Amino acid sequence: MTNDGKKEPADEEDGFVEDERGFFAEQRPKSAGLAKAPLASKSPEMHYHGHRDRLRQRFRENGDTALADYEILELLLFRLIPRRDTKPIAKALLDRFGTLGGVFGADLKLLQEVKGIGETVAVDLKLMSALAHRMLKSEIKGKKVLSSWSSVIDYCHAAMAYETREQFRILFLDKRNALIADEVQQRGTIDHTPVYPREVVKRALELSATAIILVHNHPSGDPTPSRADIDMTKMIVDTAKPLGVTVHDHIIIGKEGHASLKGLRLI
Incomplete structure (x- = not known):
């Protein structure tokens, strides 16, 4: 439940995926006459948003060479899991499968054995892998x-x-x-x-x-x-x-x- 009594939607592990931009849009007050919602900094699940912005900026300014493998994976997971801190998930994937190639080449069911990876995210990771294969084949x-x-x-x-x-x-x-x-x-x-x-x-x-x-x-x-x-x-x-x-x-x-x-x- 949120501070205003509304029920939060389920997260990715329950099969719910939402675009990050839509999530942020929901946090803005709908009317100037309404009381402002509590500051995001007071929510324990919002502390990683500044980290996301910093990673994006490093990527924009310096490209992928400025980021470690787990950070590249984080950037992708930002879009797939908007309501979670994705750094531990990215590190868990690399710990389990060894390399980025191992992550994207992993079996769909094995991906879902990693905490934080539901079926929807696993399918999206395999889609990224298929796109890479098509690109190389071309x-x-x-x-x-x-x-x-x-x-x-x-x-x-x-x-x-x-x-x-x-x-x-x-x-x-x-x-x-x-x-x-x-x-x-x-x-x-x-x-x-x-x-x-x-x-x-x-x-x-x-x-x-x-x-x-x-x-x-x-x-x-x-x-x-x-x-x-x-x-x-x-x-x-x-x-x-x-x-x-x-x-x-x-x-x-x-x-x-x-x-x-x-x-x-x-x-």
Whole structure:
């Protein structure tokens, strides 16, 4: 209850999300003839507003380099959770998932295990992650992939590094080595994904692709290729080559980096 006896709306944890600007607007007196509401400084939940203004000013004047990772996350959470001090929530997210990439790559249900993160905020965080993936994908779509290799790695890392299960992705290229399609063909367990070489080549022919790049992730974080990874890659190369489809590389993505089977001279 507020000082004037009105019931406050539920906060984010109860599923309520309100734009911060609307919240501040509600605090202004509706008429000059009415008594002023108690000063905001007397409310224990308003002490962080000055901190929010200072963070915004630092960001406006100096960009993201002036802020720590938890402060960048705070800036985003300001908009998603207007009635809470978001600094402890931002720090709790980073403590749980390690990095900003880990936060945005985390599973929806795992995000909600962090105190202060309800379903609505968790979905919004995943939306931000999807926007980042789309942005990175736009950097390679229709371009000559082999000359934009760092962009390919950045995209694959953002899309797959924090997945909790293995997935097998294929980048399909045309005769100019430009990306024409990007598909997740299989999803597996924490340490295994079934891959069928004939299905890989069949899909390449359906898309009129003349080359492919194989990509899969290691949820353990270590991108070192296994014996099974090497053998499977050779089977796909042997199946694709007689049909005019080139396997440029097989990239393994992990939280700790990536490995290229071509770079390791394993294909």
